[in-house]
Amino acid sequence: MKLVAVTSCPTGIAHTYMAAEALEQAGKAAGVEVHVETQGSAGSTPLDPALVASADGVIYAADLEVKDKQRFAGKPFVDVGVKKAVHDAPGVIAAAVAAVEQAPAHDAPAPAAAPVSTSAGGQAPAGDRGAGAGTKVRQWLMTGVSYLIPFVAAGGILIAVSFMLAQIAWGGAEGAIEVTGVPVEDVVGAFDVASLQDWAVVLNATGSAAFGFLVPVLSGFIAYGIADRPGLVPGFVGGATAVLVGAGFLGGLVTGFLAGFLALWISRWNVPRGVRGIMPVVVVPLLSSLVVGIVMLVLVGRPIAAAMDGLTSWLNGLSGANLVLMGALLGAMMGFDLGGPVNKVAYTFAVTGLATEGLTTGAVQYQIMAAVMGAGMVAPLALALATTVRKRLFTHAEQENGKAAWLLGLSFISEGAIPFAAADPWRIIVSSLVGSSVTGALVMAFGSSVVAPHGGVWVLPLIGNPLGFLVAVAAGMVVTALLVIVLKTAKHDPLVEADRAADERDLVAA
Template sequence: MKLVAVTSCPTGIAHTYMAAEALEQAGRAAGHEVAVETQGAAGSMPLDPRVIADADGVIYAADLEVKDKDRFAGKPFVDVGVKKAVHDAPGVIAAAVAAVESGVPAPAATGHAAGTGPTGPTTKVDSNAGVGTRVRQWLMTGVSYMIPFVAAGGILIALSFMLAQLAWGDEGVVRVTEVPLDDLMTSFNVVSLQDWAVLLFQTGGVAFGFLVPVLSGFIAYAIADRPGLVPGFVGGSVSVLVGAGFLGGLVTGFLAGFVALWIARWKVPKGVRGVMPVVVIPLLSSFVVGLVMFVIIGRPIASLMDGLSSWLNGLSGSNLVLLGVLLGAMMGFDLGGPINKVAYTFAVTGLATEGLTADATQYKVMAAVMAAGMVAPLAMALATVVRKKLFTHAEQENGKAAWLLGASFISEGAIPFAAADPWRVIVSSVAGSAVTGGIVMAFGSTLRAPHGGIWVLPLIGNPLGFILAIVIGVVVMTAIVVALKSAKPNPLVEAEQAADEQAALVGQTA
């Protein structure tokens, strides 16, 4: 059969492309042709209309709404989450084949034709899911749109501090923050490192300024669709203004979403319906959110944020190491899943805290989280090299790709191994990642960039300690996973080895 597929995940970074590769490989193994369109953070390359026309069926492996879904109208389809495609690609292919064989086509889509008409930001929330699942999906929608702003702002600011230290010396980090904006706008010198440092710092600061409003706005959007955007962004901006930070952004996102959803469901006369989305809903919902934040909960949340920052900055010694161990274990537990994302979001939002010193705990937290998130894929890649016979041929191939994924801080590179052997890989991952998180804290490494792996090494404080912590964690995890797999070999591996030996004997006889 000829199948087409669309993959997308909330962040559009790792699962989107891993699902695409898994579906292509599973389809090839089952004797089918699978063409995949990835709708990730880098955009998408739409499938050729002729390929879609020739397709027997469609696979939607997406956690966001598929763009231009009308292109596939009338074709049998299956709709699964992106993780299902990563963990069980053969099962998804089988389900798609069954859908084609049953001959039940998808209903014709309504709305704009492909490539025409307005298209909004994408999100996917399962209205039939439990409350906990929907809350997570709402939250992850906000986080997924927030991360690019954090990445841009964090890296620009980190680069500005590097240039500032070259230009001013040890006082550079402080000096770059003190240069008035008017000086930059009226007397910028293209050959001055100081001016370039100030430019990068100011631009990064502007990008960071969107962090909380974007988080709040897109949480509200996930709840109430477009009516939630205005009150969500307003609420996020109010949170910044009153000092409530990302905690305030979380609260205003949910508050704005539910208020906008409630107003949007009012039964109003036909003459009023036209002005509801452009006047009434944004006006009333923004007023309610502003009232609640300024008058009722803004100050308590700001106090809570101040307390959290004071607690973090007050940590030292063994307490700081224990925090690193906990965050590292969370990063290694589900490899890009909800627990992993909680730890990562905690670290990322800490970067936006105002008034941080160069060695602030928030920067140490980010370093510990990123280092721990690199351990699992690197360790599994190493394990496939040092004990090749413990892994299937497919896992050995995945190990080759895991080197780059791990080095780039994409924890999901270890998911194929965890899917095939959950408890042994996860136990090993938690141990290795926890060790790395604790060691990074002990060494005092810092990081202002929220992503990048080894590619942002120049932006890391105490880079040697950072790399050593990763190496130790990788060795620990590799040793544990090899020991566990050696104690009870995988039957699939033994079957492959027996087949290889048989083939070798046949070849020798011939």
Template sequence: MSDMITAELVDLDLSADTKEAAARALAERMVALGRVTDLDGFLADVAAREAQMPTGLDGGIGIPHCRSAHVTEPTLAFGRSARGVDFGAADGPADLIFLIAAPAGADDAHLTILSSLARQLMNSEFTDALRGVGDPAAAAALIRGDEPVPPAGAASPDSVAAAGAASPTAATVTAGAGAPAGAGADRRDGADSGTEADSRTEAPEQPEAPGQPEAPGDVEASGRAGEPAFRIVAVTSCPTGIAHTYMAAEALENAGREAGVELTVEPQGSAGFTRLDPAVVAAADAVIFAHDVPVREKERFAGKPTVDVGVKAGINRPAELIAEVREKAARGEVTAGSAPATPVERAGDSHEGYGTKLRKWLMSGVSYMVPFVAAGGLLIALGFALGGYKVDKAPSVMDHFLWTQADSWGALLFQIGGVAFGFLVPVLAGYIAYGMADRPGLVPGFVGGSIALTINAGFLGGLAAGLIGGGVVLAIQRVRVPAALRGIMPVVVIPLISSAIVGFLMFVVIGKPIAEAQKGMTDWLNGLSGSNAILLGMLLGLMMCFDLGGPVNKVAYTFATAGIAVAGPGDAAMKIMAAVMAAGMVPPLAMALATTVRGTLFTRTERENGKAAWVLGASFISEGAIPFAAADPLRVIPASMAGGAVTGALSMAFGATLRAPHGGIFVVPLIGNPLLYLVAIAAGVCVTTTLVIVLKSLRASAPGAATATGEDSAVPAAAETAAKTAAEKKESVAA
């Protein structure tokens, strides 16, 4: 790490107030040394990584980091803030900030050194020394490992440096700080990492040299009264595989030593990973997954009690995870094939309530269903546009297709779209079950969803089939089975039993009542008229604009698409689809208009986002308003809901219809009463724009208050230009 950080890359008086400003200040030092070639491009990569998951850690640490094509060599910059900078940690702002810049093709050696730093951050003596150091050169030396970490109560790093102590290698210092030498994960042999004595428990003794074999009696000592210790294997990983991956590994290992268990970790980082010895995995009593990206070769851990959480849980509460997985082992709970959660939509950690887990399971199904809705719906709409309103009566294109006739092409698109629509309910059910029980849930979920279509249970039947399929698989996974059967459980036993149970319940027990409920709801929708239809449009508009692409928005959207996902959708269903799409277009279009009309009420970044929001809103992408809602939710969200309600009500009142489930203004030719439909959208946009401007203006004009952007104070006219220029420089990182 000797070349990775120097005194020029250290700022002990970092004055930034935001994480963007802190990243910019440290990145500018990298640019000055030629380590970064494009400041804005690099900061955009840092911001993209930050958007995946906050990089703040408990204990006052922020570690923004990324891989970037704009980095010439692996570089580390360090800043210390007296006021603290919010990096999203649960315990508050960070005062120790490390900006890690790795080239897009960084070699393994450099990345393993970076992982060693991440492990050092779990050592309180190391962080305390950084908080007390008074010279940039000494801070850089401490981080590089040129100076040993002083034990608690010892002299400061400055005095150590002045004493001219011998400088061990970076790897030795890392090992002395409680982390493995240099390569971190690469020295895992499956036996020593969970049983070696913690070198920090007895300060007067020197730490063991890296790679020194432990004493023969150490393993036995870790047990209770001569019994073998409880064995746990763990896997850690994060999106970039540089920092959180190794910090979680270190935290779990430390907690394992304190709990008296043998805990061996496989960090799956950017530098690759060394697979745990199969014998160690086979001998393990339990498994912990602390990850934010899919665990590689997850099937190796089949048939063992498992805890599956995000990587930050492994850093913040490792002792709880160890206790939880030991309780599961005591109860005999095992998983077949992999942990009971998906890489995309995990059910969450053990502290989440069933309501939260249910929402995630349902959103898992909806997220996989939406592409089928968009593709199939647009193909059907194009089929009607080319082939006319009778295209649904056309014969199969396998029997009759003329290359030169538009009707034939319309029939082709319509029939392809119909096939895509046929997957909606099975995909919804299958991936709800997948969200609950991972791959073993797919078979019963898809089978149950297909049965729901067969018995005309529709969308409601798919929801029920998915939840039942996932629940049945989870119940089967809790059953103790002989070791000889564990290998065939995920591919034979679970699909067979779960499909039979789900099929029986759907055909014989609950299928008919759900089908009747589905028919009743359809009849009720078809009978809506007058004030009832307007109220429904208002409610759907409120839901579409409440969380801008979140769960409530998706409920309204799924409700609408389910109505038109049939061979002959009714007029009421198409009116609902039109109202939902119109309301979803309002928030981004209104924010774009507001930034154009009263740009002084918005930051430069928001004004730039406003330009993109024109296109996003016109394309029916409600998420285009999220940056505005995140910055000022108390004004933007209520204003958006008001405009969405107006648009939804007017669309229903005007009797606008829509066969396509997506497309925005690009499918206006397929809309019934298109001119009045555009009037409804324009009315909602004007309402939201007016409310946002009024609310932000009231905030800006409050006595002694800053403007709505929070960046331009009420300054005299003579200083206004300079203030805006300074503010725009601060914000250019986000732009």
């Protein structure tokens, strides 16, 4: 049997490729030929059309809308979240095999208009192929966020570097405020290569320009997730109008969904043949952009802008115990499902907060980003530490995973802890919750901040109060590692004992 698969996750960094590797290995173990297309942040190389045509079935292991789904029309498939493929790849392969075996016999490909939608359990699969409304909304939202993150990363790092240079150039922390007040036109007209002040202003302006795309990109690609290409123009226009009225990322969310559904509806109009050719290039973008612009500028823009102002004021008004409590809550969310939906909610909250207009160095939104990043590093680092100091509590495979978890944790890739959580869910998750919340609270207490949305220790020079940030991460790592060791020691683990016995037998045989 031959299967093709598509994997994707919101950030397109870890789950996408972990799921692909897991499916390929599980397929090999089951005697099934599996070919995977990864639709990650580095782009994707589409599967060979001949390979798709010869495949018996399809696996969708995706949290985003699958690109070019029509290629697989007519083939039996299973549709699961990307984490399912990481945690239970053999089960996903088995479900796909069952779907193929249960599908009606066919000598020729089924027509694209009537694709087979068989799943292992005989029920409608997930995603846009029968998923619930909540799953669809999350997929569309995560599509927007996945395209947003590279803009935040580029803009945030450039702004952070400009703040560093400004503090040197102006001599003190107030330099980070001074750089935002210098007109970029004055610097561009007489740019001095040897001037740190000029470099700081140029980098700040470039980073701010990248940040200026955040809301339109979020809105545009939410609409793209709903309506495909017809949603791009009204989505971007809606996001731009949201920025114009000060509605921020909340306005971008509204315009993204409005533009997507509107463009999808208009593109499905039954129009005369002579009009069909201009529908995608004139009618759909014109009518959908017109409606979205009017709705945002005239009807809902001001109320949403008022809500954004209230949210920003509330965040900036947080201090002391309230700020620490928020850090603990966000940290717990990051440690709960290690890259899953709850983790992504906290991360999305932090990233979209960076889109707020008028942020200055040390703003609460930057502290929130630091708390989320620090907490997301804890679980893989803690398990790497635990497998180092108490090897006998872990299987040989877990010990090997622990070596890789050092680098993954330092790079802020929470998914490095997934193999451990999959094998021992409640002990790992409880430990991760506690340790990550400790880190989130300490980051807030120390006042650490970061403009970059990703990078871990590799963006340490860009972190405000880096020593406090490292102390907070180390504290959470130690707490989590200790809890894991205590909980594993308190209960006999037959898997570990069996693995140790097998190692002893191999050693004796050798």
